[in-house]
Structures are given as structure tokens and as C-alpha cells.
Amino acid sequence: LAEKQNGPRDIFKLSCDWLSVQEVVDAVSSPSCGAISVFIGTTREDEADGKKVVGLEYEAYEPMAQSEFTKLCADIRARWPSVTHICVYHRLGWVKVGEASVVMAISSPHRHDSQQAIQNCISQLKANVPIWKKEVYNTQEASWKENAE
Amino acid sequence: LAEKQNGPRDIFKLSCDWLSVQEVVDAVSSPSCGAISVFIGTTREDEADGKKVVGLEYEAYEPMAQSEFTKLCADIRARWPSVTHICVYHRLGWVKVGEASVVMAISSPHRHDSQQAIQNCISQLKANVPIWKKEVYNTQEASWKENAE
Amino acid sequence: MNSHWLSCLLWFWSSFNVELTGVKEEQTVAVPTPISSLDLWTLLLQRHPRLCELQDGVVLAVRQEYVAIGNQVVTLRDGDEVAVVPPLSGG
Amino acid sequence: MNSHWLSCLLWFWSSFNVELTGVKEEQTVAVPTPISSLDLWTLLLQRHPRLCELQDGVVLAVRQEYVAIGNQVVTLRDGDEVAVVPPLSGG
Numbered sequence: 069l070a071e072k073q074n075g076p077r078d079i080f081k082l083s084c085d086w087l088s089v090q091e092v093v094d095a096v097s098s099p100s101c102g103a104i105s106v107f108i109g110t111t112r113e114d115e116a117d118g119k120k121v122v123g124l125e126y127e128a129y130e131p132m133a134q135s136e137f138t139k140l141c142a143d144i145r146a147r148w149p150s151v152t153h154i155c156v157y158h159r160l161g162w163v164k165v166g167e168a169s170v171v172m173a174i175s176s177p178h179r180h181d182s183q184q185a186i187q188n189c190i191s192q193l194k195a196n197v198p199i200w201k202k203e204v205y206n207t208q209e210a211s212w213k214e215n216a217e
Numbered sequence: 218l219a220e221k222q223n224g225p226r227d228i229f230k231l232s233c234d235w236l237s238v239q240e241v242v243d244a245v246s247s248p249s250c251g252a253i254s255v256f257i258g259t260t261r262e263d264e265a266d267g268k269k270v271v272g273l274e275y276e277a278y279e280p281m282a283q284s285e286f287t288k289l290c291a292d293i294r295a296r297w298p299s300v301t302h303i304c305v306y307h308r309l310g311w312v313k314v315g316e317a318s319v320v321m322a323i324s325s326p327h328r329h330d331s332q333q334a335i336q337n338c339i340s341q342l343k344a345n346v347p348i349w350k351k352e353v354y355n356t357q358e359a360s361w362k363e364n365a366e
Numbered sequence: 367m368n369s370h371w372l373s374c375l376l377w378f379w380s381s382f383n384v385e386l387t388g389v390k391e392e393q394t395v396a397v398p399t400p401i402s403s404l405d406l407w408t409l410l411l412q413r414h415p416r417l418c419e420l421q422d423g424v425v426l427a428v429r430q431e432y433v434a435i436g437n438q439v440v441t442l443r444d445g446d447e448v449a450v451v452p453p454l455s456g457g
Numbered sequence: 458m459n460s461h462w463l464s465c466l467l468w469f470w471s472s473f474n475v476e477l478t479g480v481k482e483e484q485t486v487a488v489p490t491p492i493s494s495l496d497l498w499t500l501l502l503q504r505h506p507r508l509c510e511l512q513d514g515v516v517l518a519v520r521q522e523y524v525a526i527g528n529q530v531v532t533l534r535d536g537d538e539v540a541v542v543p544p545l546s547g548g
Contacts, residue, residue: 088239089238089239089242089255090237090238090239093238093257097259097315099261099262099314099315100261100262101259101261102258102259102260102261103256103257103258103259104256104257104259105254105255105256105257105335106238106254106255106256106257107252107253107254107255107328107332108242108252108253108254108255109251109252109328109457110246110250110251110252110253111251112248112249112250112251112326113248113249126456128456129427129430129449129451131430132427132430132449135430158456158457165248166246166248169457170456170457177261179256179258179339183256183332183335183336186254186332187332190328190457193456193457194454194455194456194457195454196432196454197454197456198427198451198454198456199454199455199456199457200452200454200455200456201455201456212452212455213455214423214453214454214455215453215454215455215456215457258548275547277547278468278518278521278540278542280521281518281521281540284521307547307548318548319547319548339548342547342548343545343546343547343548344545345523345545346545346547347518347542347545347547348545348546348547348548349543349545349546349547350546350547361543361546362546363514363544363545363546364544364545364546364547364548
């Protein structure tokens with residue numbers, strides 16, 4: 069059990085509740101790590117064709133999202149072997165403007181590895197993890213989005 | 218006043234207390250930003266010549282640290298004009314193994330700017346802001362450190 | 367061709383699809399196997415013509431693995447999960 | 458050379474220096490001006506010989522601006538703040 073607790077952790081959570089940055093940071097903390105890189109994606113106040121975005125509605129193909137996250141972690145660990153813990157929380161359902169839709173943290177002994185890995189992590193998440201968002205406007209209208217990259 | 222509150226914020230704090238990641242994140246949050254990048258530097262469990270590091274003792278040339286931070290922010294804003302808010306909290310005094318010595322966050326509308334800026338921010342902080350740390354060992358001994366870069 | 371028909375669990379995981387097809391899940395779709403992913407997609411389009419609105423960027427997921435729509439041949443087993451995956455927008 | 462002596466606030470901001478010099482701040486150091494930063498450093502070494510243990514990587518800060526130790530000429534004003542800055546290790 070002690071070995072399991074001390075080994076590398078890959079933690080993925082889909083949640084309809086407000087995301088705690090501190091909880092994600094705590095999940096990757098380790099006395100062997102001097103660096104924790106964090107990325108927070110929030111719902112931006114935006115306009116499209118004169119309509120104001122009031123929030124986003126997220127949906128996931130949940131079991132596949134988990135398995136794609138597992139692949140993503142394996143890929144990161146292959147590229148940056150010193151990465152220690154990886155934790156990604158993603159919101160589902162309604163996320164209003166200003167709130168976090170995704171909070172991710174990666175720890176490593178030295179900073180460059182966690183910094184490069186976190187950039188890769190959000191890019192891979194956007195490209196491969198089956199999650200979708202719909203922009204909801206102040207006009208009651210909504211439209212599904214597509215990640216540009 | 219409203220203009221001041223909505224304008225770009227450069228926040229720097231030297232503190233002897235435990236650093237709250239949430240507080241630093243909140244300081245850079247903005248409805249116009251979809252991305253917040255965070256870096257946390259923690260005291261790593263380490264050994265040197267068979268002695269165990271139990272903590273670090275930080276000290277700063279405080280007024281100059283503030284003025285170097287101001288220059289650092291100007292440099293970041295020149296390179297990444299879309300950077301919105303910058304917040305850096307640095308511990309002083311005793312920081313035991315596992316605790317954060319620095320927490321920094323940068324917000325921007327899109328993620329690449331805040332991600333590149335945060336890497337630059339920690340590099341510049343280490344190179345230019347007059348702060349020093351002393352490693353304290355379980356043998357009661359201590360030695361001043363030097364940033365490698 | 368050792369082709370035969372079997373039942374697949376057909377999932378419409380995104381509300382894109384739910385809105386287009388009006389269903390989230392179909393239990394009893396008969397599908398020939400082996401089948402190219404393009405033929406599989408064509409078969410889905412016949413059942414749910416409004417899926418053609420998705421067109422660009424749509425892929426399939428068979429047993430929770432992505433399969434691009436094209437010549438790739440997919441061998442299905444009874445009860446396999448097939449999902450229609452429109453362009454992702456997580457993060 | 459319009460050189461004259463004046464009083465400078467001499468700071469030893471890092472405990473490196475405090476441990477080496479035994480003082481954190483000296484109020485009444487007389488310094489000629491203009492002076493090269495190397496001559497200024499030499500003058501400090503004469504007052505506090507153990508500062509030579511710092512050697513590599515040490516710079517000065519005059520009025521809270523870094524000045525490399527070398528030929529650069531510094532013009533001091535009465536009451537200016539001069540600090541000895543050993544290699545940084547923040548973060």
C-alpha cells in the first residue's frame with residue numbers, strides 16, 4: 069500500500085461541481101518534487117455575432133474520456149520520464165463565465181519537465197479526450213464548438 | 218477607480234506566511250481571460266553529501282525585489298502583449314520541505330501566451346530578483362545556494 | 367468475404383448527435399462485419415440522415431478507440447460499442 | 458577628475474554578507490566619486506576582507522540597480538544606497 073501511495077499518480081475526474089485548484093495541486097504534491105505546473109481553463113466572456121456568451125455546457129463520452137486520459141499520461145511519461153504526478157479535473161454540465169472548466173497540475177523534481185508536460189497535456193486533452201462544449205448566449209441560443217487545433 | 222480595477226494588474230508579495238494558491242489564482246482571474254498558467258516552486262526533499270535538507274531559509278533585498286519585479290512585468294508585457302494579470306507571491310524566512318516557496322500566476326485570453334509568459338517569469342525571477350535561500354540540513358548545518366541558470 | 371450481421375450498441379455521445387438523431391443510444395442495430403469505417407458511417411447516415419450535418423471532422427469510436435472514416439476495415443463483435451464522435455471541444 | 462568623497466549607505470542585504478561582515482548595514486562609509494565599480498568593490502574588500510569569500514558571481518547594486526564589477530564608472534550622490542549582491546537563489 070505504501071508503495072502504491074508513493075508511486076506515480078494519474079488522477080482524472082469529471083465533475084459537475086466547482087473545481088478546487090488547491091485540491092488538484094495537493095493531488096500532485098510530493099516531497100520529491102520542487103516544481104508544480106498548473107493550467108486552468110476558464111469560460112471567457114465572449115461575443116459571437118453580437119450575442120454574448122453567458123456560459124458553456126460540457127458533455128463527455130465518460131468511459132472513453134478516462135481511457136484517453138490514461139493514454140495521454142503514458143505518452144507524457146514516455147516523453148518526460150521525470151514527471152511524477154498528473155491530475156486533471158474537468159467540469160461537466162453548466163459552467164458560467166469566469167469559472168474554471170478544466171484544472172490540471174503536473175509535478176516533477178525540476179521545473180522544465182512539468183512546464184513542458186503541462187502544455188502537452190492541455191493540447192492532448194483538447195485533441196484526444198472526448199469532451200464537447202456548447203456556447204450558450206444571452207439570447208437563449210446555443211452552438212456547439214470545435215477546438216481550433 | 219473602475220478603470221484601475223479593470224486594467225492590467227502586477228501584484229508582488231513577499232510573505233512569511235503559507236502561500237495560498239487559490240489567492241494567487243483569484244488575483245489574476247478575469248472574465249476576459251480563458252487561460253491561467255500557474256507555477257509553484259516547492260522545497261524539495263534533497264540530500265547533499267549525506268545530509269538531508271529539512272527546509273530552506275529565504276531572505277530578500279525587499280525594495281529592490283519590488284523594483285526588479287516591476288521591470289520583469291514590463292518585459293513580459295512587451296513580449297506577450299495579450300498577458301492580462303501577473304501575480305507573484307514569494308515566501309521569506311523558514312520554509313519546510315514540501316511547502317511552496319513561490320506561487321505565480323499569469324492570465325491571458327488564450328493559453329499559449331500565459332504558458333510562455335509563466336516560464337519566462339520564473340526564469341527572470343530566479344535570474345534578477347534579489348532573493349536568496351539557505352539550505353538547512355538535519356545536521357543543523359546550512360549552506361547558501363546559487364541558482365544554476 | 368466471411369461477412370455476417372450482428373448487433374451493436376450504437377452510442378450518440380455528444381448532444382450534437384442527440385439533437386440530430388433524437389436518441390442517445392440504440393441497442394439493436396444490425397451491422398455487417400467486417401466492414402470499412404466508411405461503409406459503417408454510410409449505414410449510420412441511412413438510419414439518421416441528419417447526421418450528415420456533422421460531416422467535417424466526424425470520426426467513429428469502436429470499442430472506445432478512434433477510427434477515422436475511410437477504407438480502414440473494422441471487425442465487430444456482438445455487443446460492441448460504436449460511437450459517433452463529432453469534433454472535440456474539451457478544455 | 459572632479460573626484461570627492463561622500464557618505465554612502467552601505468547595505469549587506471544577504472545573510473551571506475552579514476555572516477561574513479558581521480554587520481547588516483553601515484551608515485557612514487566615505488567613498489570617492491566618480492569611481493569604477495571595481496574600485497568600489499576593492500574598497501569594500503579592504504573594509505571587510507571576508508567578502509572575498511564571495512568572489513564569483515558577486516555584483517553591486519547602486520540605488521537599487523545592478524552594477525557589474527568592472528570598469529563601469531559609478532557616480533555616487535550623498536546618501537546613495539550601495540548593496541553587495543551575492544549570487545541569487547530565489548524561486
